[in-house]
Amino acid sequence: MDITFLGGPRPQRGVGVVAPFDFALDRELWRWVPDEVSLHLTRTPYVPVEVSLDLARLVSEHETLHEAVRTLTAIAPEVVAYACTSGSFVGGIAGERAMCEAMTRAGALPSVTTSGALLDALKELDVRRVALVTPYTVSVTRALEEYVAEAGVTVSGCAYMGLTRHIWKVPYRAVADMARQAVQSGADALFISCTNLPTYDVIPQLEAELRIPAISANQVTMWAALRRLGTRAVGPYQALIDPAARTGPVLPEQLPGMPKLPDEEQQQEG
Secondary structure (H helix, E strand, O other): OHHHHHHOOOOOEEEEEEOOOOOOHHHHHHHHOOEEEEEEEEEEOOOOOOOOOOHHHHHHOOOHHHHHHHOOOHHHOOEEOOOOOHHHHHHHHHHHHHHHHHHHHHHOEEEHHHHHHHHHHHOOOOOEEEEEEEOHHHHHHHHHHHHHOOOOOEEEEEEEOOOOOOHHHHHHHHHHHHHHHHHHHHOEEEEEEOOOOOOHHHHHHHHHHHHOOOEEEHHHHHHHHHOOOOOOOOOOOOOOOOOOOOHHOOHHHOOOOOOOOOOOOOOOOO
């Protein structure tokens, strides 16, 4: 069979991703990426520390970021994204900006972080009051609240899970329950923190139920990185990446091709 008419593969644009050593949701990141973009992931070195402020500091040290970005330079991505919420908010706004500068120096390319992307997303959606959901312990959650407050956004409510490991195994139903708890005091938007927490399928469901934008760590990371390429993230009915979804949510059963929340056994990630 002659297949020469196919030519070569289509040109690809690259996004480099630096993730913590325990990141388990590569597949979720890919779901926001259009066909013409490839993700190139690398991870920080393993350290025997549970999810905590100490771990956030260890996986965001500038020397660690420098080495991680350098491993990506051979494949020449056009932008690099640091995919860790706690690692990018633990040093406050000044610390997040310094991380971007360190990554840009290492790779000579634009850089974004999850927490920096969060603030950009809140500005994009004109959010003044945000509800937070986190899988973290109380100390890590408080650090996120302080980071958001430093940016001038009021935290209207918060729910956290107190986990220190295996966050990628949290089912969608638990995420949705925490979201409902967090928004009880009213909010302009909901943010679900941690790039290791599964959120892709639950976002449109929560937006339809809660009637506010629901954004997540992995979503804002991909949204911000792809904006740097001049392209858009993809996904069903999500206010951040689809301006048409900001005019008013529809009910889940009205969403074409949108499955209902699966049974808990099917929600496990990783």
